[in-house]
Amino acid sequence: MKLLKIGYQFAQVVLSSYWAKMARGGRRFQIVALLGLGFLCGAYNQQVPAQAGISGSATVHGKVLNAAGEPVVGATVHLQQKGTSKAETVADAKGEYTFAGLASGSYVLIAEVAGVQSHDAALTISSLHSQYELDLRLVNPSTNGDKSHKGSTASAAAMEFADNPNFAVAGVTDWTAAGGHGSDTSLRTSEALTRETLTLKPGAVGPGTTAIPADGAAARTSEEKLRTAVTDAPRDFEANHRLGEFYLRQGRYPEAATLLKTAFEINPRDFDNEYDLAQACENVGDLTQARNHVQQLLAEHDAADLHRLAGSIDEKLGDPLTAVHEYEQAVRMDPSEQNYFEWGSELLYHRAVWQAQAVFEQGVKGFPKSARMLTALGAALFAGALYDDAANRLCEASDLNPADPDPYTFMGKIEIAAPNPLACVREKLERFVRLQPDNALANYFYAMALWKENGRSTDPQTMQRIEAMLTKAVSVDPKCAEAYLQLGNLDASKREFEKATSLYSKAIEVSPQLSEAHYRLGVAYERIGEKEKAKLEFQKHDEIEKQTAAEVLRQRKDVKQFVIALPPNPASPPLN
Structure with missing residues (x-):
């Protein structure tokens, strides 16, 4: 086959170079040459797996x-x-x-x-x-x-x-x-919300255990008592396990791993301790040991909690395909709120957007009072360009616990990225400001929603209100670069370019990689005749955009995308 392939390639070169000679040599010479090429093509195609029409790179x-x-x-x-x-x-x-x-x-x-x-x-x-x-x-x-x-x-x-x-x-x-759908701006917002969705996960709690106070005097007292017990009996299983569990709940994973390993050496048959040890190993990066412990436990106890933990470990080991199957198995065995959330989050992270929506929707049906499930569903709907549906779900989430900032943060970001104002969002963000008047993001997001709703061309009273909230945002959080940027835009819209340059410069000081601030500052410099400064800012803008695009592409390549097997008659919406 290799010789035939070489012969075929050689014939292509020879015949193309002599095509003019064939044209001059008459019809008989052309026929002989074409028959020869046809023979080689036929012989070559017989040796290659049939891929007719599948020619590319x-x-x-x-x-x-x-x-x-x-x-x-x-x-x-x-x-x-x-x-x-x-x-x-x-x-x-x-x-x-x-x-x-x-x-x-x-x-x-x-x-x-x-x-x-x-x-x-x-x-x-x-x-x-x-x-x-x-x-x-x-x-x-x-x-x-x-x-x-x-x-x-x-x-x-x-x-x-x-x-x-x-x-x-x-x-x-x-x-x-x-x-993923929509503009690249919407896609980047979606990817950012997906990463934030993952952070909505609660800390893992093992079967049969209870949370221990995380801080304060009670925690210090508990730690002292538990440490004393280990000091008095360093080879006592219960003493090591309880202190290790305490550190695990506090996120002090290296200390937890050491104590839980000691307890495991003393009694390798205790299920709760080995489960905790697997979590500690996962969190200190000893993924091989973590997986070994989970597999050992699964051999004896086929439990949903173990499949969920196995999924988390497999994802960190770079095996998302096994991870998503583990999460699905956890849901089938125990359709809990946490298991639904983990499965849906894994699907969303790997860009199986419609499938994540389906899982989160099922989770919402089972747990209609779960604000994080509704928030995650909102993120998945936004990823599918269902902007109004996403907004409605996030508004519902904010109603369940009006003091929780997460749904407001999500809706504020999708309001900025969506092409048109979204129903219910402005009203909920107004409540966010009312409940948390000293929250910088509350002021910033509500100002942006109000500005967008009025088409950025509104009455002086509303503009003063927007300016006041943006000013409040930077006074509460001097590192709120986006608010400085928008204050600069306000001044630029009033043709007060000198003031605008100061605010754009402040935004850049706080966030040097904020490319839009460089661009806007360049425009403002042009308006006041500072051509060289303007040119420099435009160059910085272009450099940052190029660097950002490269980093975004790298991140996208690092996250594998799930391939979905379709049913014989797929239901709407279509699966990717």
Whole structure:
């Protein structure tokens, strides 16, 4: 095959160089030459897996994995593009496969071996010269796609969805912008909100344990008593476990890990202690040990809490595909608020936007009083460009606990990024200011919502109110660069460019990488005749934008995107 390929390439070069000679040599010479080329093409195509119509420069590479996430050698991988013949290859000794020379378009991949198949994995190649990573997981028919564990006693009946989200995560690929909608500004806002959604997670609490005071006199007293117990009996299991658990709840992970490890050495059969030790190892970065402890516990106790913890560890180990299956299994075994939230957050983080919406919506049905579930749903809806729906959900979240700043922060950010004013947002942000008048963000977001609602061209009284809130924001928080920027814009709109330059400069002093402040300062300098200063600011703006774009691209490449296996008749909204 290699010789035929070389011959084919050589024939292309020779025949193209002699095309003019063929034209002069008459019809007979042309026919002979074309027959020769046709022979080589036919011989070459017979040796290459059929990929008619799939000619391009993109490559898809990945692994075939079994239900336990282990590589599978010798599995057949099929690739199909609509309107073309099927191509196939065989996984090598490492369980890896590759398809090269793919053009842009939509493909479906499936792996099979010994009668066991993976889910169909839909992949969209959006540009040439791209590398796509897509792992295919074989599904044990007896588990209907659920990941099974050694020693598992869980039944699918342990979890019944009233409206089961109808999708399956089949693999991962590089970032393609699929699953995100709207302008790049909206997309960046969505990505920022996704990261903030992850921080809404509460601290993990192990089964059978209770929270210990985090600070204050009570905490100091508790720590003293617990430390004394360890000092008096350094090889006492209970003393080491209780102090280790105390440090774990306070986030003092290295101290916790040391004590919990000692307790584990004394009594390796205690479930609660090993669970706590796995959490401590995870948080100090000893992920291999953390996973080993979780796997040991799962071999004896197939519990939802363990699957959730396993998902967290797998994500940190760079295996999001296994992680999302663990989170899903946790929900099936225990449809708790925390498990729904973890599963939905994992989907949203890896840009499975519609699927995250489906999970969060199901979570809201089960836990309608969960403000963080509603907030997360708002972030997922915004990621899908459903701006008004996102705003409504965030407003509902703010009503559940009006003192919680998180829903207001989310709605303030989507109000700024959305193309039009959003229903209910201004009213809720006004309440935010009323409840927390000394909160810089409350003043800033409400000022921006009021300004946007009035089209940035409004009566002097409203403008004074906006200016007063922005001024309050910077007085409360002198590092609120965005408020300085908007105050500068206010002065610029009144053609008071000298004052504007001072405010733009203050914004840059507080946040040197705020590119818009550099641009606006350049415009203000132009208006007052400072051409050289203006040129310098425009250059800084361009440099920062270039650096920011590169960093955003790097971050996007670092986060693998889930590939979703579609059901035979997918329901609306469409899955990516």
